[in-house]
Amino acid sequence: MDLNKTIEETKAYIGMWVTADGQIRHQLLPTNRYDEARGSRESAYQGSFKVSGNHIDYKDDTGFVADGEFKDGILYHGGMILYKQKN
Template identity: 75%
Template sequence: MKPEKTIELTKEYLGMWVTEDGYIRHELLPNNRYDEARGSRKSAYHGSYQVTGNHIDYKDDTGFTADGEFKEGVLYHAGMVLYKEL
């Protein structure tokens, strides 16, 4: 049986993730930092993240934490659905 390739192993999580309406944008950077824009507010939130398997844990620079799951190329995070921008 072939082992499952998680998003952690493939690093396919890197890049820009956006809600369908484009209002929320998460940029996951290769240095385990993220930058979140909301509407016209660029860098509304930023901090660090850690991917384990298909799970992501966020910690913004103020100490707030959140998490999410990658499923079939979609990021489910805090009630939001984000799609990878190509």
């Protein structure tokens, strides 16, 4: 993989991102939709996202917006640190 490419270019953001304790899980889908689980609550939030370079903008289906940054294979979002789950 070309290390100079952004996560947007490589599409490496697609998949499951999880906090270290497993309580927050973001499934980023290739359709630019996401499904967020919190604890035992599956599909707690759902919505769309857009990746630009290494930045992600979220908009849930109620209209709430948030964002995050991908850096060194880690997603930083809303004070949380999420790691990509290995398949």
